[in-house]
Amino acid sequence: MSGFQQLYYTSCEHGLSGSSGFQFNAVSERVSAGIRHQVEGLAGYEPPRSLVESDTPELLARCPVNLCHAPGGRSGATTLCVRYVGRDSARRFGNYFAHALHTEGEFTPDSGGLLAIELWDSPLWTARVADTTGIPELPAPLPRGPLSPRSARAFLRAHPHAEQLPALLAAVFTALAQDGSVVVIDDTTERIAHWFATVCYLLPPPLARTLSFATYLFRPTRSRLHLIGTVPEAHPEFGPDDEESYTVFDFSAGRFPEVVPTHHLVRLLTRIGVGSIRSVWSWTAEYAHGQERTPGDWHAPVAAAAAAGGTELTDADVRAVLDWLSGAEHLGARRAAVAADIHHKHRDLDDDQLSVLSAAARAGGDAALHQELEGELHQSRIRAYVTGVANAPGPVPITRPAERERATALWRRLLGEAADSRQRVRLLLWMAGARLTPPPELLAAQCLDLARTLLGASGAGQGLREEVARLVHGLPEFRAGLATAVQEVLNERGGQEQLFAQFPAELLGERDLGGRPRLLEYYWRAQAERQPGRTVELLFRILEVRGQDSPDAELLRGLWxxxxxxxxxxxxxxxxxxxxxxxxxxxxxxxxxxxxxxxxxxxxxxxxxxxxxxxxxxxxxxxxxxxxxxxxxxxxxxxxxxxxxxxxxxxxxxxxxxxxxxxxxxxxxxxxxxxxxxxxxxxPADPARLRTEIAEFGFSLADGYLRAVQRAAVTSARVDEVLLSHVTGVIAVNAERVALPQSHLEIVGTLRLHTSQHWRSEDLDRLARALRPYDARLADTYQECAENRLGRVQKWSRKIGRRRSPNDPRPEEA
Missing domain, CATH: 1.20.930 (Transcription Elongation Factor S-II; Chain A)
Structure with missing residues (x-):
């Protein structure tokens, strides 16, 4: 097992540079230039302004300590402990000492299983300058510091803002996924280290190993580590441009993000708690497939492990496990164990969820659990259908004899438990859809009893109406029972003529009433009310059944x-x-x-x-x-x-x-x-009659007629003989013999003026000849207009106006 290469970086007189100042004081033998460059970039340190001139052990102990960790993947991992040491050899303030460790492999295996944050305040760290430039590598395991799940739990219990842990953990998940940064501000770096440790313990171990952090930076906005700590004395400032990149939790001032999207995994992890989480992570390894990355990937394996350990799951946790279980082939026989854990502790699952558990039990080889779940599922589906649960699956044919026997027994039991008519209707529909064959006498009795109940019911809703209609059309036994129930009502009580217009008798058809003339007549009367267009047809069908030629008053009133x-x-x-x-x-x-x-x-x-x-x-x-x-x-x-x-x-x-x-x-x-x-x-009109009889038309007809003639005279492009006859009769109206209202006289005058001014000369000539038998002087005037029409229309119009107003209804006096 390779050890940890060490590097000391500080301002000193003797080091690798050969001169005084900030440099590597000492490094292990295998440290490369690339490692030195990486450590130098992480080792910078600025103390809070108030502590810059610290030079006593007491003041220096108050300075923030930066434990910084940068997982490097294939290039290895680097961890530093940076402390402020006050003055350098030249007595200038601002000196710090960075003790760095680097391992070529992944940090956790080579460090004996500990997390990088557990090196906080470890006895391995030093702030003393080495006498030589070469220092040995440190072997694994490294000595731990005081942080542990127990100390983290005690820290949370004592912290006034412990309720912010879910939001903090959620923000770190987001930072890992989106390469963002979370800034934690607290009074001391020791408190900050406890926050970091708590987060690391609750993170899935593979993710925790990828978390980069620094427990103290004077200027957080100059870093892109995942977790960044700082203290209030540093006066960190975040501008508007930093809001998208940095999520700030100020535990010292009690200022936190307004909204942090929190995945259900975060709620589960914080509910398990930092004190118990390591056991759950060890169990989770048996459920994970190794490709988990996001909170959504981890949620189901963690929930399954937690359930096995006795943790109570929420509905969201259960849904996650069920969504994951159907595809979790890597679990093998453990799929049945997961199904058993969920089934025994959660009895309010719906049919889809029970189906998932049943499939998992079968895939996991647990036949007893599979059979138990299938029985519950079958009964649940029947009850859901009968009680009208939304989207409940309908019945399907049952073919296996044993299942048919159990289903029939269940159906008979549910008939006795049915709370209302609708449930009884649904039970009959389910029986028909499942193709069960209960005893015929039992089925007939049930159908007749239900039909009697429905005939006496009122206010049936649309859902019940639709289901009864399906029952009538799909179950002959119920259709026959309904016809019998209707006959009973008509025989026992009078005044039921409208029975077939009511639910559910309206669902019966003629084929159901054959051989029952009285029922047929009432049925046709109801049909006439629903389909008025067929009333005459139905009238004669009733007359045919009665053997009559003609309807009586009662039948007519009943149909219309x-x-x-x-x-x-x-x-x-x-x-x-x-x-x-x-x-x-x-x-x-x-x-x-x-x-x-x-x-x-x-x-x-x-x-x-x-x-x-x-x-x-x-x-x-x-x-x-x-x-x-x-x-x-x-x-x-x-x-x-x-x-x-x-x-x-x-x-x-x-x-x-x-x-x-x-x-x-x-x-x-x-x-x-x-x-x-x-x-x-x-x-055509006879002008001689028209000029004297128009007053006898009556006002309405005369008004419409006069306006129509005027409109035709104005708009017609051609004056035919029919139009000429009407215009002649109107213009020649004898006002002395015909008493027309003033409005009609005005129409006559307007028509005279329009024809004289706008008709063509040949039409005026025709009009003059037609007028002459009735009014010679008016005919002369129109004849003169016709002769001078071309080019001198306005002159002759004025002449007509001087000799006689066209509005004057008595042209013989013009």
Whole structure:
């Protein structure tokens, strides 16, 4: 085993440099120039300002001691103890003595298993200058100092800020992972060394060996070691640029980082405690695979070792072990032992976690534990499914006879324990999904009893509704039991006509009610309420079952429950076409046809549907069903519709709509509202009639008509004979014989002015000829406008204005 090479570095008169000053006073024989350079970089020392001029043993003992360790990996590890010695040989203050050790291999094996921090205050350190430049190597093991897990535990118990240990340990983990630095400030370097020792003991040993540290640096921000200590007298300052690189724990002033992300491993390690941690680390070696690096890697092996040693694990620890266990093939048979430790101490595991333990027990060769876990898992899954646990797995077919027998026995026991109907439904679903075959009489009795209970229940939630629907469609025994329960209710209690509109009877279908006419009728009534579009179809299915030709009032009210009128035009048309023609109908049918025909027409589509209905009701053998007033309404509607299609002149068509029924019935009013005006504008007008009959149109029709004619005269690119006839009749209105409101007279005047100013000369000429039989002087005026239209429109417009205002409704007086 190689020993430790020694180096002394200080300000002295005799050393390797051959002159006085800071130099290596003495080194071991195998020390290379590279080692000397590394030690020289680590050996610098500045005392606190107040202690610079210390020269007595008492003052020098107060100066901070720097135990510095730099693990070098393959190049070896270097550890120094640097002390302030006050004056040099020239009596100048600022001298220090650095005693360094270097080993070519890893530090821990060559040092007898101790950690570098355990060399704090070791008797091996010296601060005396050697008489010669050569000093021997030190053999292993090195003498330990006073630090130990026991002293670290005593230190924590006495420290007022011991609760900061988890944050400190977490920060060191982060520094190791991200090459950062943690600065510890405390009153003495002895206290700082205890903090460092505590952290080193709690770190996984492979990580602890990679930790670089210095128990005292005057200027921490000039170092990138992992752990850096300093004292308040050094007045360390950290600027904004240092916040990302240095995490500061000032135990002297009680100032600590606000937030330090703390892994669950850190909480576990600090819960185990520094006094017990070495035993846990020795056990952990049996669970680790050797590739652990991060806290996440170490968490599960440490938790497994701690559980084996009796430490209580948190839920986070258990989750870590379970996540790790399924892939921990390196454990071999120990996987079953880990599974047993977790299973025996944690009885609240979910199914996924039990599955992991079961697989680990099987992989570890523990058949008894595996069978026990599988039994618990099976029962847990059934209970989870039955009680509605979120994301609980559904049933799967059970094929092995022994398992089927145990599952059936468990199912029967759970039936007796079911707390409510939903659990009973789920038990039946689970039985069907697992393909169990309980005794038929038991299954039939259970289904009928559950069906009776559900029929009497109220307020079933959506979840129960969906599950009962699955049960109805997947289990014939329950479907038959539900049909029987419905029949019992209808036989025992009256007034249950709406039963099939209620849960769960609504889930039954026609195939479930075959041979039960009464049930079928109630079922179809409920279907009509849920599917209004099928109501007419269902009406005739009920009539067929009853053997009737015509419905009565009760059946009509039962199928159409919405406010009157209950039939739409489409309903009434289909019913009219499907009722046997020539056969008498119930008085209620005549009443419903009357309400359907006379209901309010709200749009053009409604008008078209109304006309189809009226046409259907005039077919042979159907008009006899109608009341006299209904028949008159139908005939009026069809007569007006024919007039709209067959008229040849606009004013004659308007005269056809001057009937009393227009105000009494909706359909004639709708024909007038939606179709009369467009039809009139498509037909030519007789100016002689129009100029005298327009007042008889009524205000609404006259207003719409006048505005439509004015709009066409203004916007039409071509004046055809139909438009000319309408414009002629409007312009020639005789105000003495026709009493028009002022607003309509203004439209007439505006139309006269527009045509005179904007119509082409040939159109004005046509208009003048058309006007002449009714107003010769106005015709002359338009003829004159036509002759002078080209190039002199404005002149003749003014002339017309001087001779007669176009707004004057009496052109014969112009």
């Amino acid at each position: 429950r919405q406010p009157s009128p209950a039939w739409t035009y489409q309903d009434a048309t289909e019913i009219a076409r499907r009722l046997p023609p020539g056969r008498p109908v119930d008085e209620a049918v005549a009443e419903w046809f009357d309400r359907a025909v006379k209901q309010e027409v709200r749009d053009e589509q409604g008008l078209r549907d109304c006309l189809v209905l009226c046409d259907a009701l005039t077919a042979p053998g159907r008009s006899a069903w109608l009341r006299a007033v209904t028949r008159e309404c139908v005939e009026t509607v069809l007569r007006l519709d024919a007039a709209l299609r067959e008229a040849t002149e606009a004013t004659a068509l308007a005269r056809a709509f001057r009937i009393p029924q227009i105000g009494a019935w909706s359909a004639p009013r709708a024909l007038k509202r939606y179709r009369l005006l467009p039809a009139m504008l498509r037909l």
